Amino acid sequence: MFITLTSPLDMHLHLRDGAMLQTVAPLSAETFAGAIVMPNLVPPIETEEALLSYKERILKASNSETFTPYMTLFFKPTYTKEFLESLKDELTAIKLYPAGITTNSEGGLSGFDVEELRPTLTAMSELNIPLCVHGETNGFVMDREAEFSSIYEMLASNFPKLKIIMEHITTKESVALLDKFENLYATITLHHLLITLDDVAGGMLQPHLFCKPIAKRPEDRAALLKVALEGHPKVMFGSDSAPHPQHAKEACGCAAGVFTAPIALQVLTELFMKHSSVQKLQAFVSDNAQKIYTNITVPKTTITLDERAFVVPDKYGEVVPMYAGETLKYSIVI
Ligand code: NCD
Ligand code: ZN
Numbered sequence: 001m002f003i004t005l006t007s008p009l010d011m012h013l014h015l016r017d018g019a020m021l022q023t024v025a026p027l028s029a030e031t032f033a034g035a036i037v038m039p040n041l042v043p044p045i046e047t048e049e050a051l052l053s054y055k056e057r058i059l060k061a062s063n064s065e066t067f068t069p070y071m072t073l074f075f076k077p078t079y080t081k082e083f084l085e086s087l088k089d090e091l092t093a094i095k096l097y098p099a100g101i102t103t104n105s106e107g108g109l110s111g112f113d114v115e116e117l118r119p120t121l122t123a124m125s126e127l128n129i130p131l132c133v134h135g136e137t138n139g140f141v142m143d144r145e146a147e148f149s150s151i152y153e154m155l156a157s158n159f160p161k162l163k164i165i166m167e168h169i170t171t172k173e174s175v176a177l178l179d180k181f182e183n184l185y186a187t188i189t190l191h192h193l194l195i196t197l198d199d200v201a202g203g204m205l206q207p208h209l210f211c212k213p214i215a216k217r218p219e220d221r222a223a224l225l226k227v228a229l230e231g232h233p234k235v236m237f238g239s240d241s242a243p244h245p246q247h248a249k250e251a252c253g254c255a256a257g258v259f260t261a262p263i264a265l266q267v268l269t270e271l272f273m274k275h276s277s278v279q280k281l282q283a284f285v286s287d288n289a290q291k292i293y294t295n296i297t298v299p300k301t302t303i304t305l306d307e308r309a310f311v312v313p314d315k316y317g318e319v320v321p322m323y324a325g326e327t328l329k330y331s332i333v334i
Contacts, residue, residue, distance in 0.1 A: 002333070003269050003278060003305045007298050008285045010035040012132070012167055012187045012238025013261065015069070017041050017054070021061045023317035024243050027262040029067035031332060033286075033301040036070045036132070036238065036293075039095055040104040044074035048087055055090065066299040072132065074107065077116050081123035088127055092296055093165070095132045101144075102134060102212040103242065103256055112151050114158050121159045128295050130163040130185075131155070135174070136213055142197070145213050146173045156181035163292065168192065168240045170213045172223035178234045185292050187238025188224050190267055191258045191322060196221050207254040208320050211242065229275050231283035236292060239264050245318040259321045263312055267323070269305045269330045304333040 013035040015025050028035055037058060039045035045054055051071050058069040070092035073079070084091065097108035124131055135152060136144035152174075155164055166174055166186040178184055191209065196218050200209045209215070227235050241264065242257025249255055260267075265285070272281045290298055310331040312323045 001307055003273075003281070003330070005265065005282055005285060005303050005305075007033040007301050008265060008303060009033060009237070009289045009298065010239050010241070010261070010264070011165075011236045011289050011293075012036055012038065012189070012240045014038045014040070014240070014242040014257065015058055016243060017057065020243060020245075020317075020319075021057060023319065024241075024259075024261060025058055025061035026063045027316060028241070029062035029064035030262075031265050031303055033066060033299045034068035034070055034296070036072060036093060039072045039074040040097065040102075042104050044104065044107055045072070046074050046076060048083075048090075051087065051090060066301050068297070068299055070293075070296055075109065075120075075131070077109070077120050079120045079123070081119070081126070084120075084123050084127055084129060088129070091129060092293065093130045093132050094124060095134070095167075097134045098136065098138070101136050101138065105134070112154065114154065118158075121155070121162055125159055125162040128163075130165055130293060130295075132165045132167050134212075135166050135169075141214055142216065145169070145171045145216075149173055149177060152177055152184060153181070156184050159183070165292075168213060168238060169224065170216045171220045175223040175227055178227070178232070185234045185236070187236050187240070188228050189238060189240045189258070190260045190264050191215065191240075192221065193225050193228055193271060194221075194267070207249045207251075208322060208324070209258060210249075210254050210256055211240070211258045212256040225275075228284055229272065229277040229280060231277075231280035231288065233283070233288050233291065235284065236289040237264075237268070237285045243319040246315065246320050247318075249320065259316075259319050262316060263310075263321055263323055263328065265303065266305060266310055266328045266330045266332065270328060273330075305330045306333050
């Protein structure tokens with residue numbers, strides 16, 4: 001049986017820079033038509049010059065005629081409407097990180113004062129630039145995302161015309177928020193559809209499954225799986241594929257991030273097939289995103305998968321992928 005997907009999109013992706021970019025960009029470009037590229041480099045992408053030159057490096061490294069990087073800036077409350085307007089053709093979204101909450105987010109926001117945020121967020125709503133949010137507080141690790149709900153509610157109600165994307169949601173509380181506010185949307189990763197905290201730390205510690213936000217409880221995973229499998233129009237696939245070199249993961253002080261880009265479509269196909277929902281996969285991996293991000297142009301590509309074993313490599317360059325060495329059920333037809 002063949003499964004064909006049209007213009008699959010990865011709406012949350014870390015491509016890094018330098019040698020790592022050279023390794024990972026072609027892997028995403030091989031299967032995805034485009035991706036929202038996260039700005040958490042060192043230093044973060046905060047200027048026009050940094051954004052345009054990073055885009056150039058991505059295009060060069062991706063080795064593809066079609067792959068489209070959708071660029072983002074690292075949120076600063078000092079961005080003016082004039083600045084954002086001048087960048088509008090190159091800028092797809094802005095990513096907001098609370099300070100220090102995850103990899104390379106030290107320069108993020110240390111408080112959520114509506115009046116301080118108002119000028120930039122109003123400009124973004126007027127210019128149709130979505131706000132992507134890493135929604136975690138610095139509270140107890142299992143409660144961080146649920147505690148952030150009140151901030152999502154504050155943002156959604158104060159800026160009703162702003163599209164707010166709750167990135168990589170992991171809890172049933174976040175799923176419930178989607179239906180409470182018209183302007184809230186979400187990305188869901190592959191790994192959060194598959195694992196719980198038990199897989200990360202219930203047996204021997206699995207550094208390659210350690211990420212922010214940490215995987216939660218079975219009931220949270222079930223809530224995520226439900227909206228993904230039904231093709232809920234407010235959720236989109238965003239891998240949050242976040243490569244770190246093996247030595248940074250298999251270390252005392254393990255870096256957060258799961259690397260899934262080269263296996264994402266194969267595993268999603270297997271998962272949606274298993275749940276007899278493969279007819280909803282197109283919505284989850286592309287159509288919903290195109291309806292939510294009305295400011296993107298998507299190249300028309302097709303990718304076909306078939307039921308043929310794919311043995312996941314132990315490593316891609318210096319990076320160990322999720323399911324390294326394991327056999328997947330579906331392969332990409334080349
Ligand atoms: C991401 C990274 O490594 O950049 N890590 C992660 O665990 N997901 C950052 C992020 O999206 O939180
Ligand atoms: Zn991320």
